[in-house]
Amino acid sequence: MSEGISQPDQPQALEGEGKDLFSKFDDVIALREGLLSSGQEDPFNLVMEKVLSPTRAICNGRDTILLGTYNYMGMTFDPDVVEAGKQALSDFGTGTTGSRVLNGTYQGHKEVEQALMDYYEMDHAMVFSTGYQANLGIISTIAGKGDYIVLDIDSHASIWDGCALGQAEVVPFKHNDIEAMEKRLKRIPEGAGKLVILEGVYSMLGDVAPLKEMVAVAKKYGAMVLVDEAHSMGFIGENGRGVVEDAGVIDDVDFIIGTFSKSVGTVGGFCVSNHPKFEIMRLVCRPYVFTASLPPSVVATACTSIRKLMHGSNKRAHLWENSKALHKGLKDLGFKLGTEEPQSAIIAVIMPDLQQGAAMWEALIQGGLYVNLARPPATPANMTLLRCSLCAEHSEEEVGEILSIFEKAGKQIGII
Numbered sequence: 164m165s166e167g168i169s170q171p172d173q174p175q176a177l178e179g180e181g182k183d184l185f186s187k188f189d190d191v192i193a194l195r196e197g198l199l200s201s202g203q204e205d206p207f208n209l210v211m212e213k214v215l216s217p218t219r220a221i222c223n224g225r226d227t228i229l230l231g232t233y234n235y236m237g238m239t240f241d242p243d244v245v246e247a248g249k250q251a252l253s254d255f256g257t258g259t260t261g262s263r264v265l266n267g268t269y270q271g272h273k274e275v276e277q278a279l280m281d282y283y284e285m286d287h288a289m290v291f292s293t294g295y296q297a298n299l300g301i302i303s304t305i306a307g308k309g310d311y312i313v314l315d316i317d318s319h320a321s322i323w324d325g326c327a328l329g330q331a332e333v334v335p336f337k338h339n340d341i342e343a344m345e346k347r348l349k350r351i352p353e354g355a356g357k358l359v360i361l362e363g364v365y366s367m368l369g370d371v372a373p374l375k376e377m378v379a380v381a382k383k384y385g386a387m388v389l390v391d392e393a394h395s396m397g398f399i400g401e402n403g404r405g406v407v408e409d410a411g412v413i414d415d416v417d418f419i420i421g422t423f424s425k426s427v428g429t430v431g432g433f434c435v436s437n438h439p440k441f442e443i444m445r446l447v448c449r450p451y452v453f454t455a456s457l458p459p460s461v462v463a464t465a466c467t468s469i470r471k472l473m474h475g476s477n478k479r480a481h482l483w484e485n486s487k488a489l490h491k492g493l494k495d496l497g498f499k500l501g502t503e504e505p506q507s508a509i510i511a512v513i514m515p516d517l518q519q520g521a522a523m524w525e526a527l528i529q530g531g532l533y534v535n536l537a538r539p540p541a542t543p544a545n546m547t548l549l550r551c552s553l554c555a556e557h558s559e560e561e562v563g564e565i566l567s568i569f570e571k572a573g574k575q576i577g578i579i
């Protein structure tokens with residue numbers, strides 16, 4: 164190491180002794196150790212010993228209500244979905260052992276892509292091994308060096324990673340701020356390629372993007388638009404197509420990204436589009452080409468689940484009732500929430516700090532309720548959140564039970 168780049172206040176490495184590449188994680192290690200030193204149950208290491216239903220599991224030996232999964236439509240134990248998976252497992256085996264562009268496209272992959280085209284009424288659908296890879300692949304492949312990506316500052320990590328991989332100029336704007344977005348678009352040089360990236364529902368606070376206005380502004384400046392509907396598929400919009408459907412802009416967006424790991428109830432990711440050249444993505448998109456395709460049982464469960472979600476209006480209505488009841492109940496108890504009104508199936512309870520958030524998380528889990536403890540960098544504005552995500556299979560009684568557990572824990576920790 165030359166003198167010019169050594170840090171005077173850091174111990175010099177002895178000759179033959181390299182720098183420990185893990186030293187950059189020391190702050191996180193200290194934070195974690197500080198949190199657990201008081202005997203606190205580890206909120207990031209919960210084990211579900213048995214899963215009883217979409218809304219209940221045995222966690223750390225306790226019967227627990229699940230309020231921190233993305234199982235919005237409760238499809239994980241749907242008998243038709245489970246049966247489709249079992250059938251595919253016995254007919255096609257456990258895995259494809261190959262890429263979609265070589266030996267990894269089975270009948271089931273084509274069927275789930277057809278189900279997505281039918282669901283969204285779009286011309287093309289491409290299935291990835293995860294939603295993370297769908298964002299990574301689509302964003303990095305369509306927006307490269309010399310192009311511009313204008314995106315909400317609160318975008319999901321997979322969107323940021325897709326931007327980094329593609330090396331386009333990245334121009335973030337303040338969360339859900341239409342004017343700020345327009346200002347950024349105005350400054351982009353004439354003739355440059357432009358992609359605007361938005362999410363339907365932002366997963367940390369559970370708030371919805373003003374897509375009607377934002378998509379109109381993006382189009383005014385000639386930008387292509389990609390909307391990640393990970394947290395709205397199945398639930399929001401008349402047919403569960405997401406905020407794009409609810410806002411009436413589904414025909415104006417160029418790409419919708421989604422995942423099978425939430426409302427669909429399994430694992431996998433996808434992009435649907437009407438772009439006439441879309442199919443070329445199968446040959447040029449590296450996170451699609453250079454990885455193994457999803458197992459046949461997974462695509463079979465996804466396909467059955469998506470087709471059932473098309474007819475899920477009763478479940479959607481019940482999920483809205485749950486969301487409204489939980490939001491009102493928590494607000495009435497005196498908790499500070501991420502949104503004034505319920506906007507999605509996610510209700511975020513804002514904690515004063517990480518210590519109290521972790522203590523509250525522990526009181527809830529000991530009371531038989533699991534929620535997500537979320538903290539920076541995943542959360543906006545350095546917030547600590549107890550993120551509650553509802554399921555269409557939560558009964559009215561369970562929502563009542565959830566509120567009682569919150570009340571007891573909140574009083575015990577002194578938050579309400």
Ligand SMILES: Cc1ncc(COP(=O)(O)O)c(C=O)c1O
Binds near residue numbers: 319362393
């Ligand atoms: C907005 C958003 N996009 C993409 C993903 C990635 O989805 P997957 O779990 O399928 O990788 C997530 C996951 O939480 C998400 O919240």
